[in-house]
Amino acid sequence: MTVIAGPGEAVVPRTAAGTTRATLRRNFWRGVWRVMRRKPSRMAGVAIIALFAVMGAFGPLLYPAHLPRDNGALYAPPSWAHPLGTDFEGTDVLALVITGARYVLLTGLATAVITVALGTAIGLFSGFRRGRWDTLLMRITDMNLAIPGLPLLLVLSTVWKFTSPLEMGLVLGLLGWGGVARAVRSQTLSLRERGFIEAARGLGLPTTHIIGRELLPGMAPYIAMNMLIAVTGAVYAQVGLFFLGVLPFDANNWGVMLNFAVFNGGALTTPAALPYLLAPLIAILLLTLGIVLLIDAMDEIFNPRLREE
Template sequence: MLAIGLVGAVGPLLTGDPHAVSGAVLRPPSGAHWLGTTETGQDMLAQLTLATRGSVLVGLVVGAIATLVSILVGVVGGYVGGKTDETFSLVTNVVLVVPSLPLAIVIANYLDGGGLLVTILVIAMTTWAAPTRVLRAQARSVRERDYVTAAKASGERSWRIVCVEILPNLLPVVAAQFVFAVIFAVLTEAGLAFLGLAGFGSLTWGTLLYYAQNAQALILGAWWWFIPPGLLMAVFGCGLSLINFAIDEIIDPNLRSATRQRKASR
């Protein structure tokens, strides 16, 4: 994950212009072009580094937006309760009922692409509901703890109780939901781009696959055009999934004890 992040952050500064056209059309990897070229002679390594930055940016921004909204709706609603919680829960359930990817496809098709920002907002609109349900349930459980009751009795304001007493105890859950949102965002953006519904102003792994599919790279045998972005996408999702599993072990004491027993048996 660190290597992919470095490729996205530093790679575009070292690989030159990804949109520069040359006469070397559909060349396989060589010393001049380490990952070959496209049908218009563009360097695939330069395009891949810029696409890595775009996909990672989409994942992080969508993850941050979805996590922030889920905290505001789930944690605040779960703590306050009453009509506020019922209203938030109703809106969340409505969003959960509609399948996320088809809804994102419909919205993106209606907006006709619109650039990377619109793609981020579309994915964020369909991502926040699932983590909201989890955080709401956790907040409703934590608000009954003795230290929260003591904070209420001492006259602390509600916002301080949420920020100081409840939210720090939910950080492992928040981190796990953030990682899940990043994975979902990257895969959803790739799906929208592959269908031609994402904004094509910026390169991402999905847009590289879209261009490769349109140029019939598979039929032409230009494996260097579609395997690197697909492989990076798979490694990125796998790495985040492993991080999520590690966070689950931190959250769940039963998983921690099972891991210790496996290590002891070895």
């Protein structure tokens, strides 16, 4: 299908642009598949992330709202009935890990989205516009970076119960966007002087087009990596707060398990309680490992020099 041109105008196929974009997409995903197959560890990282995603989405549906307790099997060792043993109340530890994953993962995802969205928007706008807007936004960013996160969370926990993972993610995201904004601003200042940006400005393209179509795609890999890193940071932050006992135990999650294992179950002094302590720690370790392996793959996917090696 072609565009009907006027006198003296060239006839341009309408489908040419669409065909080119489809070809670029196919080549991109083929390159992704080649990079993932090059190292089995990267496929393992994807499998780990997928496993936790399934646990968070569907895991709680496999168990009742209140997990059953077996008073005759307190601190039972791992078995076919209880692959990870039981806790000090006779509750299956594997069920606790699976049902506790949703709160942790939703908090991490919400934190990452808010952190990256705010940091990227402020960093792009500040670096591209410069001038007074840059000065104002960077002073706000410096204030955000100067806020002591843990003490503020401790104070907020006295008035805010954080029963929802989205509430926890909102607070962690609002406290954590400063570093991303600073880094994105630096990238923007570097890219805005490149020839293709100067050409876009010379053509009179609007600022939204230049930022959204020219600057943002070039920083997409960096932004995606920051999102994954923000997930791990949010997991550590919320688990630490629940472990310290400063947040109410209204929701089951890995931090609550660690708190009960150490302070209620005596896991540091009773060998029988070690599976209850190690289960959430191993879950956190595996989630972090999956994210690290995925970041390693993304570094090569978006770096042409590494792909050619």
